[in-house]
Amino acid sequence: MSFIRHNPAFAGQIAALYHLKPGDLFLDLTLGDGRHSQEALEAGARVVSVDVDEDSITRAVNFLLGKYSPVIVRPNTINSVVPPDFIWLIIHANFTVIGSLAKQYALPLFDGIVADLGTSQNQLAIAERGFSFNLEGPLDMRLDTSLGVTAADLVNVLSTTELTDLLLLADEYQGHAIAKAIVTARKKTPIKTTGELAKIVTGVKRVTSGKINPATKTFMALRMAVNLERESLSLMLPQTPDLLASGGTLGVISFHSGEDRIVKHFMKQKQKEGILRVVNVKPIKPDQNEIQTNPKVRSAKLRLAQKH
């Protein structure tokens, strides 16, 4: 399968946003297809990239073949050794444990940290991963394939009330009707595929906009629940100030108001504590030029804070 590389929000802007210079240390908590990491490498920074999805790591390495060759470590395997003079280090792990990884691998303090939340276009494009309502596949949605619970497990087990609450994660306000339809459908036969779920949602949801697929929010909420995305963000953020050098910058790109709120409150709180300084009171959004060439990033919001 050949892939078109994921085009992230703020592509081409990382070096400038972080004022990166040769020799800086940069931590990319969400490697994806590796564009943000590449931009930091090209600015002369040494880069540590993290991703929980093995496929993303394989793709990023392939996209940069012949340009940069990383040292790759997997914390769960023994003999993972990090040479002190690495240029590009990739860690296959969840960013929720970044604090202990930094200790385990004796990582130096960073001048910049970025987290570009969610999934890449290529993860959505693989039918077998089960993220897309457009592609028939198993209802899976796990970024970390070693996790035990899939989206199919959730839709076949949770009660109507639990499903309604889950759907609120992605602001799906017609969640009760959708949850009832799911529970009715699964009484006949368990819901196993993306297509089956999309059909159930489409059959019951009142459509208010012709542009957006009625199943969009249901799929997003399930993905957020399967991968504990809000919880992971809330666990990761408090670990980051200790990883930054004085003057270093933390940046988080989010695509959903609930996540942006978590980032905003965290940065404000750390500012009150005198640990971080909020760089931009209002989130930075992609400009019209970027949205025109890459419409998928239209809801992106970037917040930056600098360590004192």
Ligand SMILES: C[S@@+](CC[C@H](N)C(=O)[O-])C[C@H]1O[C@@H](n2cnc3c(N)ncnc32)[C@H](O)[C@@H]1O
């Ligand atoms: C939006 S993509 C990042 C794209 C990337 N900035 C680029 O330039 O291609 C998000 C990536 O973060 C990864 N990810 C999501 N949650 C994660 C977590 N808790 N820990 C580590 N990686 C995570 C996903 O697997 C995905 O590859």
